[in-house]
Amino acid sequence: MLKIMNCCSKLEKPKLGWKNKVEITKKDFVAYERVRASGVTNMFMVNVVESLSGLSREKIFYIMEHYEELLKKYPDVRKR
Numbered sequence: 001m002l003k004i005m006n007c008c009s010k011l012e013k014p015k016l017g018w019k020n021k022v023e024i025t026k027k028d029f030v031a032y033e034r035v036r037a038s039g040v041t042n043m044f045m046v047n048v049v050e051s052l053s054g055l056s057r058e059k060i061f062y063i064m065e066h067y068e069e070l071l072k073k074y075p076d077v078r079k080r
Helices: 002-009 026-038 046-053 057-065 067-073
Strands: none
Touching (some): 026 057, 046 057
């Protein structure tokens, strides 16, 4: 049992691999940010975020993975 736990403790969360850069427009980021700021859902409930924002799963996951980068690209979005 200890051997299994030791093995698993070394596992790291896999990074999402993006073969092609996903294009996130300001409109996309605003849609995502409105859902996030509303507090209506946990952002990891991607099917709900999809429904509320109109974004694809691919875009939602890309935004999650690159959130800080997108905040720098669209600094005024979070201030709304």
